[in-house]
Amino acid sequence: MRTLLLSLQARAAGLFRWLAGLFAWMPRPLRRALLWGVLALPAAVLAYTLVLIPFTPSISDIRKAKSELPAQLMSVDGKLLAEYRWANREWVELNEISPNVVNALIATEDHRFYDHFGLDWRRTASSVVHTLRGDPQGGSTITQQLARNLFPDEIGRSRVFPQALTRKLKEAITALKIEASYTKDEILETYLNTVPFLYNAYGIEMAARTYFDKSADKLNVLESATLIGMLKGTAYYNPVLNPERAQARRNTVLSQMVKRGKLEAKQLEALQKRPLRVNFERQTEVMGPAPHFAMQLRKQLIEWADSHGYNLYADGLVIRTTIDSRLQAIANQAVLRQGRQLQGVADTAWSQRNGWGPKSELVQTLVRESAEYRNAVDKGQAPEEALQALLDDTAFLQKLRAEKIRVQAGFLAQDPVTGHVLAWVGSRDFAQDPFDHVQAARRQPGSTFKPFVYGAAFAQGASPDDTLMDSAVEIPLGGGRVWRPTDGGPPSDEPMTLADGLARSKNTITAQVMHQVGPARVAEVARALGVRQSKLEEVPSLALGTSPVTLKEMVSAYSSIANLGRYVEPVLITRIEDRHGKVLETFAPTAPEAVFDARAAQTLRNTMRGAIDHGTATAIRSRYGIQADVAGKTGTTQDNTDGWFILMNPRVVVGAWAGFNDGRITLRSDHWGQGARSALPMVGEFMQQAIRSKVIDGNARFVDEFDTRTAPPPDSSLDTMRDWLRGLFRSDPNQPSMPGGSPGVPGNVAPPVPAEERVGG
Structure with a gap:
């Protein structure tokens, strides 16, 4: 030198x-x-x-970065649901970090750390000289590196002049501010807790767990040198993918420790010969019992915090939610249990013997849609060769099958009176499938949509006791097109009341009611009650639930029915407090909005008890022993693609969906694919356990506000439903039940629908 x-x-x-x-x-x-x-x-x-000084982080921002207090999401009963952190890390104090880590860091990155005030001019000059000689070296101190780690956006990332000069000046200014705000030990602690280590591991504690399956205070000198060595380039010196580079870099760190007096020279040779011995395990971020709910709120909370001068990740905000941790736990368990049951069915239905193999057209289509196929073609491989190579790859086909045949579910519970969301399960496993099947997924609701058809009829003066003939139905669509809805078996050719038609989920009866009411009116009723984000196609088949909607919309709409036609916007948050408990804002529930005739809603709600008592959902009473006052509806879509069940109680409305992310995949079983077997068990177990634990009052009863024996006057703006219904049976019995020229056929007919459609309950 x-x-x-x-x-x-x-x-x-x-x-x-x-x-x-x-x-x-x-x-x-x-x-x-x-x-x-x-x-x-x-x-x-x-x-x-x-x-540039005003454009760098303020002293208060720097102090917040160290004291980082993530916002806490709390349940209505005071339990922690989630924390909003910058990254997947667990903060540990400096005395909880192995001294080997600190020694390796200072020896390698900044051996004069305790002698400078954020900027090491000697090291900066030396790095310039080495760079000019063709040996680029970093001249940043630990404090400067911390400035970049904490404030990458404020400081910038450009390496092109003159932006690079601005970046270095901002970095230097911020480093001086950090030195003025923190002690040296606090700087080390903050640096080691914020530096990234790949695989969604931030900070030395998560890095220790990820690469060596131990806590940071247990790291030995070799493990410490390996992790500190990664800081020069985490990807380049990744000990999992590049073990030889990582070992060479580790040995360099050990040499630096000897040079700076942090390691005895006699140990060096023996230590450098030791293997890496990485014990890798990717760390998953702990999201709490309601991860999808927490993720749905994140954006809204960030916007609130920004507009009110707070930081969601650092200011220790406390968000009080409507989730009941007891009901959330019950819902999680119900979804988990039923998901496992259905997965066993799906695995059998899609086994190698039952259609999952290279010769399947669907499998070939799925392979062509895979990232592996696209990558192969992009690299110049012929499409057919790429396809055949993947079809011959047993491991790839097994992986593809596991992804596509993974049963998914959504579950939501809401108080119909207050609108409070009580439980929210977006999928079977957030880590495997973070996609939210409550609010983000739109699926055909099947027969759970039918109550809107009957509700529209009751609002026009129809009665549950009115009858229609359960016979083959042909509804002309114009232009020679005909819609022929059918049920699972042949029609009985006998009269059936509207109440039984809804309880038994009869497509033939529902289609006739839709024909008279009209798709436009049914869509209007559905939107008013709560289906307000999804587009509804105003076609006759809408009666059987062919327009995709979200589970959240359907539960909101059923809540309006339970609440006698009064819509309440779903409520997720009640108030936000600061770290000291001071209330910053209270979120009062919106006033109930009368959106549907209360008498008709009462009639519909009471009629929907039939599905539970003697219709498609009798398992609620026979299997789960629920004797509470409940009403509901099952739903199953074409080819058993989607299974639904929604249950109404005076204090809670519960909805569940089961299916696959890819609509081309089904349970392939008329037995298990129905909503009564796929979705109902989740709701049944939830209600059973909620009542048994007395979180839900099993003695609560719906209160009738009207005497349903006296029918309300029909809507004068439309034809009288009851006259039409009775007129059907005064006509010639040989005449088709729905003649093409009959009055009341809606003129607003949407694009063609399949000539024969089976979407039922």
């Missing part, structure tokens, strides 16, 4: 003499201008630095 310094001094002296001669040769005006220019350059840099 001394020789290098003498050499540099000699070169500098020669350069100075040459510049002095050149300066003396210049004319006096040019010398004066050059002198002023040289003096002006540092002044300009200083002025520019002063201008």
Whole structure:
């Protein structure tokens, strides 16, 4: 080093003499201008630095970064649901980190750490010299690196001049502010807790768990050197994918520790011969018992915090929600149990013997849609060759099958009176499938949509006791097209009341009611009750639930039915507090909105008890022993693609959906694919356990506000439903039940629907 310094001094002296001669040769005006220019350059840099100060993080921001208090999401009964953190990390104090880590860090990254105030001018000058000699080296101190880790957006990332100069100046300013705000030990603690280590691991604690399956205080010198060595380039020195590079870098760190007196020289040779011995396990972020609910709220809460001058990740906000942790736990268990049951069915239905194999057209289509196939084609492989290679790859087909045949579910419970969301399960496993099947997924609701058809009829004056003939139905669509809805078996050709038609989920009866009421009116009723985000196609088959909707919309709509036609916007948050318990904002529930005739809603609600008592959902009473006052509806879509069940109680409305992310995959079983077997068990177990634990009052009863024996006057703006219904049976019995020219056929007919459609309950 001394020789290098003498050499540099000699070169500098020669350069100075040459510049002095050149300066003396210049004319006096040019010398004066050059002198002023040289003096002006540092002044300009200083002025520019002063201008940048307001554009760097403030002292308060820097202090918050260390004291980082993530917002807490709390249940209505005071239990922690989730924390909103910057990243997947667990903060540990410096005394909970192995001294080997600290020694390796200081020896390798900043051996004069305790001697400078954020900027090491000697190291900066040395890095410039090495860079000019073709050996690029970093000159940033630990404090400067911490500034970049904490405030990457404020400081910037550009390496192109002049943006790079601005970045380095901001970095230096922020480093000085950090040194003024923190002690040296606090800087080390904050640095080690914020540095990224790949695989969604931030901070030394998560890194220790990820690469060595131990806590940070248990790291030995080899493990510490390996992790600190990664800081030069986490991907390049990744010990999982690049073990040889990682070991070489680890040995360099060990040498630096010896050089700086942090390790005895006699240990070095033996330690450098030791293997890495990585014990890798990817760490998953703990999201709590209601992860989908927490994720749905995150964006809304960030916007609230920004608009009110708070930081969701650092200011210790406390968000009080409507979720009941007891009901959430019951819902999680019900979804988990039924999901396992259905997965066994799906695995059998899609086994190698039952259609999952290279010869299946669906499997070939799924392979062509895979990322592996696209990558192979993008690299120049012929499409057919790429397809055949993947079809011959047993491991790939097994992986594809596991992804596609994974049964999914959604579950939501809501108080119909207050609108409070009580439980929210977006999928069977958030880590495997973070997609939310409550609010984000739109699926055909099947027969759970039928109550809107009957509700529209009751609002027009129809009665549950009115009858229609359960016979084959043909509804003309115009242009020679005909819709022929059918049920699972042949029609009985006998009269059936509207109440039984709904309880037994008869498509033939529902289609006739839809024909008279009209798709536009049914869609209007559904929107008013709560299906307000999804587009509804106003076609006759809408009666059988062919327009995709969300589970959240359907539970909201059923809540309006239970609440006698009064819609209440779902409520997720009740109030937000600061870290000291001071209430910052209260979120009062919106006033109930009368959106549907109360008498008709009461009639519909009471009629829907039939599905539970003697219809498609009798398992609620026979299997789960629920004797509470409940009403509901099952739903099953074409080819058993989607299974639904929604249950109404005076204090809770519960809905569940079961199916697959890919609509082309089904349970392939008329037995298990029905909503009564796929979705109902989740709701049944939930209600059974909720009543048994007395979280839900099993003695609560619906209260009738009207005497349903006296029918309300029909809507004068439309034809009278009851007259039409009775008129059907005064006509010639040989005449088709739905003649093409009968009055009341809606003129607003949407695009063609399949000539025969089976979507039922």
